[in-house]
């Protein structure tokens with residue numbers, strides 16, 4: 301007997317009222333409360349299902365990690381740096397406009413080479429012997445970019461052959477660089493302009509994304525731009541090489557050194573010394589950039 305019941309009996313208050321087992325569960329008020337609770341749970345479940353049907357579907361496989369370019373983590377450069385504008389300046393020569401790279405998926409290296417080989421985007425496909433995709437090591441940390449194939453390149457399918465190519469090889473060798481191991485060489489245009497004329501604006505525009513895709517594949521630490529067209533195209537400027545050389549520029553975040561084209565140096569021997577100075581500057585910058593990666 302509980303203490304409270306003992307006290308009640310002792311005081312003559314008789315037995316305490318006891319509810320039958322299950323009395324509370326069957327009480328009308330309790331039944332109504334349970335019914336309301338069930339209705340609320342059903343409404344809650346229906347609302348959750350409606351919300352989940354409005355959410356975008358999640359991919360069944362995780363997105364692949366985006367690999368940053370090898371030059372993306374480079375620290376700020378402490379020397380005189382100019383940066384190519386993202387959008388074309390109004391004063392720029394339309395012949396040298398090149399749009400910034402768009403972060404979209406790019407074809408594989410082999411597919412890219414095949415795309416170039418089959419390309420008919422501009423009129424140069426009618427006069428070329430073959431396309432000239434590039435040459436060298438696609439994993440190289442140096443990328444050399446020239447203007448367009450000449451007569452020898454068009455015939456052999458490689459950039460920088462003939463006397464200009466030999467001069468470039470000699471300069472690379474003097475700098476301790478091997479053409480096939482340490483650098484990748486490409487041109488702004490992949491097809492030869494007839495008679496070695498200057499590239500036309502529409503030809504550069506038609507061909508520009510091939511070069512951009514090559515650069516994104518190679519991810520060079522340093523670009524050496526050879527000759528006026530390559531330099532002006534990449535930096536979107538009309539300034540001369542004489543004004544642009546001797547300093548570090550940027551092409552879409554990649555350090556770039558401007559220098560003369562080997563074919564020009566064959567005709568202008570006094571500028572060979574300047575080209576060598578540019579190569580020395582490029583070596584110094586490359587060493588500095590490599591240390592800081």
Ligand code: SF4
Nearest residue numbers: 419421422490491507
């Ligand atoms: S120059 Fe470039 S765009 Fe023109 S046909 Fe050759 S690969 Fe195509």
